[in-house]
Amino acid sequence: MTQDELKQAVAKAAIDYVVPETIIGVGTGSTANFFIDELAKIKHTIEGTVASSEASAARLKGHGIPVLDLNSVAEISVYIDGADEADAGCHLVKGGGGALTREKIVLAVAKKFVCIADESKKVGVLGKFPLPIEVIPMARSYVAREIVKRFGGEPVLRDGFTTDNGNVILDVHGLQITDPVALENELNGIVGVVTNGLFAARKADVILYGTPTGVEKVE
Numbered sequence: 001m002t003q004d005e006l007k008q009a010v011a012k013a014a015i016d017y018v019v020p021e022t023i024i025g026v027g028t029g030s031t032a033n034f035f036i037d038e039l040a041k042i043k044h045t046i047e048g049t050v051a052s053s054e055a056s057a058a059r060l061k062g063h064g065i066p067v068l069d070l071n072s073v074a075e076i077s078v079y080i081d082g083a084d085e086a087d088a089g090c091h092l093v094k095g096g097g098g099a100l101t102r103e104k105i106v107l108a109v110a111k112k113f114v115c116i117a118d119e120s121k122k123v124g125v126l127g128k129f130p131l132p133i134e135v136i137p138m139a140r141s142y143v144a145r146e147i148v149k150r151f152g153g154e155p156v157l158r159d160g161f162t163t164d165n166g167n168v169i170l171d172v173h174g175l176q177i178t179d180p181v182a183l184e185n186e187l188n189g190i191v192g193v194v195t196n197g198l199f200a201a202r203k204a205d206v207i208l209y210g211t212p213t214g215v216e217k218v219e
Ligand code: 5RP
Pocket: 027, 028, 029, 030, 031, 032, 081, 082, 083, 084, 093, 094, 095, 096, 097, 098, 099, 100, 103
């Protein structure tokens, strides 16, 4: 099976977690796009969605799926999104698509987080995938220096990329993330950091991995 076929299989499986007549949080990326395409088939069963990026909002609207402003929504039943890396404890690295901040905000409102990923995203220790950090543009050099000083690693500015919030991304290479909750909190304490791509304090409740032998569920 190709990687896209594995992503498509988990996107299909995630439909079982869609709660009828509620608002669904929708993530960003190629796996989330497959999920949006599946969601379109049952769009009449849900009240609407909240999107974690302009790109996902456009795809949802393209299918005629209602997209609501988060400020008008009190509760999201489930948030469904992909990941760049996941460890055995369901801690994630996200933000490869640069949507990490809105993803974390939509997740904060959701009761349950279902992560969907092909099995290549499964790792022993997080950090092989460069950790994305959204930064206020004027703080980028300061933040990069602080990261090197406090945690090591090599922050690299994502070239030519601006987030939906008008900020920049530093991708930090070479970290071995053995305590993801602590690192998530410490990075967020650096002035100028909007948020970082560790989803550890609030981790996935369920991960559905696409494998050649079927969908594997970890919780
Ligand atoms: C976007 C994300 C994505 O979930 C992550 O990059 C995985 O993407 P894909 O499904 O394309 O492999 O965090 O900010």
